[in-house]
Structures are given as C-alpha cells and as structure tokens.
Amino acid sequence: MSNLRDVAHRQFLRLQDEICKAMATLDGHPFAEAQWDRPGGGGGRSRVIQDGRVFEKAGVNVSAVHGVLPPEARAAMRARKADLPDTDAFFATGISLVMHPHNPMAPTVHLNYRYFELGDGSEPAAWWVGGGADLTPAYLFEDDARHFHACHKQACDKHDPSFYPRFKRWCDDYFTLRHRGERRGIGGIFFDDLADRPALELFDFQRDCGEAFLSAYLPILERRLDLPFTDAQRQWQQLRRGRYVEFNLVWDRGTVFGLKTDARVESVLMSLPLTARWEVDHQPEPDSPEARLLAVLREPVDWIPLEPRSG
Amino acid sequence: MSNLRDVAHRQFLRLQDEICKAMATLDGHPFAEAQWDRPGGGGGRSRVIQDGRVFEKAGVNVSAVHGVLPPEARAAMRARKADLPDTDAFFATGISLVMHPHNPMAPTVHLNYRYFELGDGSEPAAWWVGGGADLTPAYLFEDDARHFHACHKQACDKHDPSFYPRFKRWCDDYFTLRHRGERRGIGGIFFDDLADRPALELFDFQRDCGEAFLSAYLPILERRLDLPFTDAQRQWQQLRRGRYVEFNLVWDRGTVFGLKTDARVESVLMSLPLTARWEVDHQPEPDSPEARLLAVLREPVDWIPLEPRSG
Numbered sequence: 001m002s003n004l005r006d007v008a009h010r011q012f013l014r015l016q017d018e019i020c021k022a023m024a025t026l027d028g029h030p031f032a033e034a035q036w037d038r039p040g041g042g043g044g045r046s047r048v049i050q051d052g053r054v055f056e057k058a059g060v061n062v063s064a065v066h067g068v069l070p071p072e073a074r075a076a077m078r079a080r081k082a083d084l085p086d087t088d089a090f091f092a093t094g095i096s097l098v099m100h101p102h103n104p105m106a107p108t109v110h111l112n113y114r115y116f117e118l119g120d121g122s123e124p125a126a127w128w129v130g131g132g133a134d135l136t137p138a139y140l141f142e143d144d145a146r147h148f149h150a151c152h153k154q155a156c157d158k159h160d161p162s163f164y165p166r167f168k169r170w171c172d173d174y175f176t177l178r179h180r181g182e183r184r185g186i187g188g189i190f191f192d193d194l195a196d197r198p199a200l201e202l203f204d205f206q207r208d209c210g211e212a213f214l215s216a217y218l219p220i221l222e223r224r225l226d227l228p229f230t231d232a233q234r235q236w237q238q239l240r241r242g243r244y245v246e247f248n249l250v251w252d253r254g255t256v257f258g259l260k261t262d263a264r265v266e267s268v269l270m271s272l273p274l275t276a277r278w279e280v281d282h283q284p285e286p287d288s289p290e291a292r293l294l295a296v297l298r299e300p301v302d303w304i305p306l307e308p309r310s311g
Numbered sequence: 312m313s314n315l316r317d318v319a320h321r322q323f324l325r326l327q328d329e330i331c332k333a334m335a336t337l338d339g340h341p342f343a344e345a346q347w348d349r350p351g352g353g354g355g356r357s358r359v360i361q362d363g364r365v366f367e368k369a370g371v372n373v374s375a376v377h378g379v380l381p382p383e384a385r386a387a388m389r390a391r392k393a394d395l396p397d398t399d400a401f402f403a404t405g406i407s408l409v410m411h412p413h414n415p416m417a418p419t420v421h422l423n424y425r426y427f428e429l430g431d432g433s434e435p436a437a438w439w440v441g442g443g444a445d446l447t448p449a450y451l452f453e454d455d456a457r458h459f460h461a462c463h464k465q466a467c468d469k470h471d472p473s474f475y476p477r478f479k480r481w482c483d484d485y486f487t488l489r490h491r492g493e494r495r496g497i498g499g500i501f502f503d504d505l506a507d508r509p510a511l512e513l514f515d516f517q518r519d520c521g522e523a524f525l526s527a528y529l530p531i532l533e534r535r536l537d538l539p540f541t542d543a544q545r546q547w548q549q550l551r552r553g554r555y556v557e558f559n560l561v562w563d564r565g566t567v568f569g570l571k572t573d574a575r576v577e578s579v580l581m582s583l584p585l586t587a588r589w590e591v592d593h594q595p596e597p598d599s600p601e602a603r604l605l606a607v608l609r610e611p612v613d614w615i616p617l618e619p620r621s622g
Contacts, residue, residue, distance in 0.1 A: 249560035
C-alpha cells in the first residue's frame with residue numbers, strides 16, 4: 001500500500017471509530033460489525049444499528065478496495081474527466097454513513113469522504129478526493145439548518161474561504177431529485193474530483209470536515225430525538241423516506257454505479273431507510289410545516305448569508 | 312390520428328374500463344380518476360385505489376402521447392435498434408397497471424401493453440408493440456403460478472406456439488434485480504419491439520393477452536385475499552415490496568427513462584407500493600416459506616413444462 005492510500009484509509013477508520021462510539025453511547029445499542037472481502041481485491045468494515053432506541057437505521061461503512069476498473073466505471077470516469085492516464089488499475093477508500101432516527105423531528109444525516117487513485121500503487125497515475133455531509137429533515141428547524149451549515153463552513157474556512165460557498169451550492173445541485181424539482185434535504189457541503197493541491201493538504205481538509213460531523217449533528221439530534229409527534233407527522237416522515245429512496249436509487253452516482261458493477265449490495269443499500277411510503281399525488285396543506293419544508297427543498301436557502309446576489 | 316394509433320389507444324381504454332370495473336367491484340372502493348395533459352402533446356387517464364379494502368394500492372394508467380423524442384430517448388432507441396428512420400416525431404400509447412393487495416398471501420400483479428410509432432402520423436415511419444404481465448408473490452403458491460402462466464400461454468398459443476416459451480423466458484430475463492441475482496417475481500410473459508407481422512394482428516395478440524388478465528389474476532386474488540397472516544408474514548411482504556421498489560427505480564427501462572425525461576411523475580411512480588422496508592442483510596430461515604420463494608426467484612421455474620431441456 002502506498003503511503004497516501006494508507007493515510008487516507010486510516011483516517012477514515014479513525015473517523016468511523018469516533019462517530020460510532022458517540023452514536024452507540026447515545027443510542028444505547030452497540031453497532032453490529034461485519035468485516036467483508038471484495039472478490040476483486042480489498043474489503044471493508046460495516047457497522048449498523050437497526051431498530052435501536054434513537055435510530056431506525058444507522059450505518060457507517062469504511063472500505064478500501066483495489067483491482068481493475070469495470071468497463072462501466074472506466075467509461076463514466078472518462079466522460080467526466082478528459083485526460084486520464086491509460087490504466088485500469090485503481091484503488092479507492094472511503095467512509096460513508098447514513099443515520100435515520102425514529103423521531104420525525106430528528107433529521108436524517110449523510111456523510112461520505114473518499115480518496116480515489118488510478119495506477120498500480122507504486123506511484124499514483126492520477127488521484128482525487130471527494131465527499132461531503134448533508135442533512136435531510138422531515139420537519140424544518142431553521143436553527144438546525146444554520147448550525148449544521150455553520151459547523152461545516154468553519155471546517156471549510158480553515159482551508160480556503162472559497163470552499164464553503166462553492167461546496168454548499170455543489171451540494172444543493174447534486175442532491176436534487178430532478179424528476180420532482182426538489183432537493184433531498186437542506187444541504188451541507190459536497191465536492192468531487194479535487195486534486196488542485198497536495199493530497200495531504202486535502203486529506204487534512206477531509207479530516208476537519210469529518211471531525212465537524214459530531215459537533216454539527218449531535219446537538220441537533222439531542223434536542224429533537226425526544227420531541228412528541230403525531231401519527232400524521234410520522235406518515236409525513238415516511239413519505240420523505242420514500243423520496244430518500246428515490247434519490248439514492250435513481251440519481252445517486254455511487255449507489256447506481258455500485259448496483260450495476262457488483263459492489264457489495266448490503267453496503268451499497270445500507271443507506272436506505274428501514275421503512276418508506278409512497279402516496280399518489282400527496283400534497284401538504286398550504287402554510288403547514290410540511291409545505292414549509294417543501295418550499296426550501298424547491299428553492300434552496302443560503303442558511304449562512306453568502307456574498308450578496310447580483311441583480 | 313392515424314387509424315393504427317386510434318385502434319391501439321381505444322383498445323387500451325376498453326381494457327382499462329374492463330379491469331377497473333372488476334377490481335372496483337371486488338375492492339368495494341371506486342377508482343379515483345385523473346385526466347392529465349402532457350405539455351409536449353397528448354395526455355392520459357389514470358385511475359387509482361389507495362388503501363382500499365383489498366388493495367394497498369392499485370393503479371391503472373392509459374396514455375397516448377406524441378411530440379418530439381427527447382435526445383435521451385432517441386439515443387436509447389438507436390442503441391437498441393439499428394436501422395431507424397431519421398425522424399424524431401413519435402407517438403406512443405399504452406396501458407400500465409400495478410396492483411398491490413394488502414394481504415401478504417395475495418400477490419402483486421403488473422401488466423403493460425404499448426404501441427410505439429415513429430413519424431408524424433400520416434404514415435408510420437416505423438412502429439412496434441411490446442408488453443406483458445407478471446406476478447410477484449411474497450409467498451409462493453405453486454397453483455397460482457401455474458394458473459397465471461397457463462392463462463397467458465393460452466392467449467399466446469392462439470397466435471403462435473413459439474410465443475409463450477419465448478416470452479416466458481424474456482420475462483424471467485427482463486424482471487431481474489441483477490444486483491441481487493433475483494427475479495422480481497415468478498414471471499409471466501414479456502416481449503418488446505415486435506413488428507414482424509401486420510400491426511392489426513399484433514394488436515389482436517395484445518388484446519387477447521389483455522383479456523387473459525382478469526381470468527389469470529382474479530381467481531388467485533379471490534382465494535388469497537382473506538387468508539389469515541401473522542405480523543412476521545406482513546414484514547416479509549414489506550421486504551419484498553422493497554425489492555419491488557429496487558427493481559422499478561434501478562432496472563425498469565420505462566420507469567428510469569420516464570423519470571429522466573420529464574414524464575408525469577405521479578403516473579410513472581404509481582407502480583410503487585404504498586409502503587416498503589429494507590433490513591440489513593436479512594436472511595430467511597432455511598426451508599421456510601420465505602426461503603422457498605427466494606429459491607424460485609433465484610432459479611426460475613418452468614411452471615408449464617416447455618420442450619425438454621437438452622444436455
């Protein structure tokens with residue numbers, strides 16, 4: 001394993017340990033762990049809580065895989081990036097996490113950071129990093145949205161003042177259900193294909209973002225997880241869970257790609273909620289809390305004022 | 312409207328009337344109807360029962376749309392068919408139906424028949440028909456599988472003895488969750504791109520298949536819909552509903568295509584169940600009814616003996 005591969009992988013394993021420790025304490029249930037091997041090379045460590053006290057489902061997966069790129073992967077990558085070196089040998093390591101709390105007042109959260117390398121490992125022929133974290137509430141609490149964004153802005157600002165505004169918009173763009181004209185949630189940060197500064201600097205950036213996760217999410221979770229809720233609110237949460245499934249199965253590059261290239265199904269689909277619901281032509285009441293959420297999903301908000309918009 | 316367009320569309324409207332009438336009588340709830348227009352041309356008539364007595368969700372949609380093919384549609388079609396005439400004008404009419412009963416002993420059913428035409432309507436530049444019907448039980452009753460296949464075989468045999476064996480295998484191939492190595496259900500018939508005999512003959516074939524639907528499905532539904540079931544059986548049904556969602560959102564050509572080309576979302580997603588469930592790494596007990604279903608989804612069965620297999 002080259003040094004960069006190792007540095008990235010260990011950093012993700014440390015982050016997994018730190019997050020799982022905090023979340024298991026909160027939930028009162030331990031994560032069930034599965035170690036798995038990938039037939040083509042490498043493997044991973046998946047940790048899951050299902051039907052816990054706090055979480056309907058919470059999964060944190062770290063993998064480090066290598067081998068020969070499947071043709072679909074190669075084609076998709078070349079469509080995105082013009083001047084790739086002529087090799088199919090690859091290495092990829094990443095952490096991905098989705099947590100769906102039971103309580104409809106407590107938002108779902110997603111995090112993913114990854115390092116990708118082309119080449120046989122002696123010297124990377126090309127490499128890049130990507131990732132981000134974003135929040136998906138069923139009910140909007142503006143304080144929560146501002147807090148989640150502020151924590152990630154702080155991690156970004158340590159590295160480059162242009163990062164947060166760029167990556168906040170990238171997140172709104174990426175997590176879009178195009179068929180519905182809705183964002184999946186209230187955003188966060190998202191970036192991909194970063195390679196414009198030394199890898200170790202970008203790893204530090206990913207580490208700071210990763211470390212922002214607990215301070216961004218835990219206080220939100222703690223103040224929402226015991227709020228009272230009605231059956232109707234639970235049903236609205238289930239409909240939003242359905243939208244989460246739609247995004248992940250139709251639009252999420254990593255999920256669709258994983259399912260079509262024989263990745264480990266249980267890890268790829270760990271992100272799906274335990275339960276979901278689809279009603280035909282459901283419309284929330286005007287001016288209801290449900291309608292207020294939809295409004296910000298249709299027209300994303302700058303939770304932290306960015307530069308004044310022109311015009 | 313050219314004569315062929317009209318003949319196909321009217322035939323689908325008649326089938327929708329016939330099926331909805333029988334199903335509304337059985338359920339005791341009327342279908343809610345929505346007429347809709349497609350901004351690019353044409354429209355449809357959707358009928359839905361949601362949370363009825365028998366059906367968790369049942370939708371029957373007929374549409375007849377025309378206009379200019381979106382570029383994605385053109386590309387997908389050209390990838391499949393070599394010598395298409397050089398026009399982007401199209402017409403498409405079809406019926407699609409999905410019924411998800413509440414009772415886990417009563418299978419979900421799907422039907423779709425369609426006629427597609429390239430050209431501006433004066434004289435079709437190219438045309439073809441497609442469709443089929445298939446059954447998705449949560450619990451396997453071999454009698455039901457044999458009956459459903461026998462009814463469709465009978466409709467096929469009236470037209471060509473080669474149809475049923477070909478279309479039965481095509482159905483098993485098409486309705487496959489490749490990422491899981493499972494078929495969605497126990498099959499039926501499926502065909503596409505048929506144009507090798509006069510259109511009116513193929514419409515008659517589609518009509519006979521469509522008319523086989525009620526005799527294929529109603530007796531099965533009637534003998535299963537009041538069977539007793541446990542909470543655990545209901546949960547297994549919910550997991551199978553999750554698989555149904557996976558197939559439709561990841562692998563079904565029509566659904567994915569519709570979502571990516573601005574078709575009417577509520578019609579495209581009418582096929583999704585009201586509720587679904589995903590558990591991490593769920594494995595049924597060996598030799599259980601749940602394991603017996605999985606076995607036939609992994610290794611499709613010839614419910615009606617076909618020609619002896621060689622070797």
